[in-house]
Amino acid sequence: MTGSQVLVVDDEADIRALISEILSDEGYGVTVAANAEEARSERGASRFDLILLDIWMPDTDGITLLREWSEAGDLNCPVVVMSGHGTVDTAVEATRLGAYDFVEKPLSLAKLLRTVEGALESAGTQATKARSMLPSLLAPVGRSELMQSLREKVQQYARHDASVLLSGEPGTGRSAFARYMHALSRRADEPLVSVTAASLTESNVEEQLLGAERDGEIRAGAFERAGRGTLVIDELADLNAAGQKILLGALEDGRFTRVGGSEPVRIESRVVATVAADYEQRVEAGELRRDLLAHLQILSLRVPPLREYAEDVPELLTYYVDKLVDSEGLTFRRFSVAAQNRLRNYPWPDNVRELKNLVRRLLLTGSSDDISLEEVEAEIAGTAPADEPLVKQDLLALPLREAREQFERAYLQQQLVLCHGKVGQLAKRVGMERTHLYRKLRSLGVDFKSVTSDE
Numbered sequence: 440m441t442g443s444q445v446l447v448v449d450d451e452a453d454i455r456a457l458i459s460e461i462l463s464d465e466g467y468g469v470t471v472a473a474n475a476e477e478a479r480s481e482r483g484a485s486r487f488d489l490i491l492l493d494i495w496m497p498d499t500d501g502i503t504l505l506r507e508w509s510e511a512g513d514l515n516c517p518v519v520v521m522s523g524h525g526t527v528d529t530a531v532e533a534t535r536l537g538a539y540d541f542v543e544k545p546l547s548l549a550k551l552l553r554t555v556e557g558a559l560e561s562a563g564t565q566a567t568k569a570r571s572m573l574p575s576l577l578a579p580v581g582r583s584e585l586m587q588s589l590r591e592k593v594q595q596y597a598r599h600d601a602s603v604l605l606s607g608e609p610g611t612g613r614s615a616f617a618r619y620m621h622a623l624s625r626r627a628d629e630p631l632v633s634v635t636a637a638s639l640t641e642s643n644v645e646e647q648l649l650g651a652e653r654d655g656e657i658r659a660g661a662f663e664r665a666g667r668g669t670l671v672i673d674e675l676a677d678l679n680a681a682g683q684k685i686l687l688g689a690l691e692d693g694r695f696t697r698v699g700g701s702e703p704v705r706i707e708s709r710v711v712a713t714v715a716a717d718y719e720q721r722v723e724a725g726e727l728r729r730d731l732l733a734h735l736q737i738l739s740l741r742v743p744p745l746r747e748y749a750e751d752v753p754e755l756l757t758y759y760v761d762k763l764v765d766s767e768g769l770t771f772r773r774f775s776v777a778a779q780n781r782l783r784n785y786p787w788p789d790n791v792r793e794l795k796n797l798v799r800r801l802l803l804t805g806s807s808d809d810i811s812l813e814e815v816e817a818e819i820a821g822t823a824p825a826d827e828p829l830v831k832q833d834l835l836a837l838p839l840r841e842a843r844e845q846f847e848r849a850y851l852q853q854q855l856v857l858c859h860g861k862v863g864q865l866a867k868r869v870g871m872e873r874t875h876l877y878r879k880l881r882s883l884g885v886d887f888k889s890v891t892s893d894e
Contacts, residue, residue: 448504450496509536525599601738602712610790629665648686694706740871753782759799774809847879
């Protein structure tokens, strides 16, 4: 729809000039505004067919401006919001206020032109199109091959209705993957209901999951609240024995009966469960039913710990700075290159959750524009318990000798277990002379006799 009039609102002069040049070359009429005040003035003087609106501006942010226009009934053309890093909160709010779509910076020129064309063609129907931006904003952050592969697998799973088991360490973002899968699925317009297994007790689990009927009134349980959408059971291994039995029965039958009711209710929701990485040990210990797992892991996905895709840490840091500034009104700060490099080599024992909390603390407590290496060192000092597995210990925070001893101790202890406590076999495995190995084990305080007796 060349000839259409477009208003570009962005506080960065280079961005305004770039977009203006591109759209003008395509035959659009372009007007630019550097802030909310100029945008209001331009809209008062002219009529526009489309507005490209930046989120981050110094005087009034884009969401506030969009809300102002929406609440005044003055949103008479499609609006495309732009930002360096989209957040779920921003997407939901922009959608509610009537935005058509979301474009991430740095701008892809091809994506920008496609979005502009689509927005102009959809004038009058932007409300139905707006939710198209949500899946991309819900997508877990990261450009590493590992994260790209995970997103592709989730996209594949989203096309099906089978139950899914998401496993991984605490804090890895398993619930985020569940939300992403739901947003991509044909069930996206239906409810997403999440139940934390630990919150269900033996006395309330049946009613919480299946609902109840009393005095002619129906109280919907989790299955009914999810309807044709998605039901997420968080931390499945924390579900008590009674709850596991009830959940298994409902999944086997494909239906359930409310507490106090008599008529069966068909299950129409997709069930996704999250579980800790060591769930097989919970099965062996009798804490988690294997037959229940069989129903839930028709499709399964392992969500990796952050240390396995550490190259994405700088992007995650930037993402959470933008997200927390947007959602909590915190002061914007940038991580210095040295701070980013240090955190790329930090083991993140509590994974993405720890990273988000670290960013929040640094935004709350710092005053300078840049987050220094010294600030980061002060925050992460001594955060990992000494009994954490070696991969979760921050060896860079230790003097060389202590770091080497910790590594050697953990290495030899694990190798000794693999050798069933047999030092002769261990010597061959690690390539050390046996006498020297005995001295090394004693100096490190490794009790090889206890491993042998355990075996």
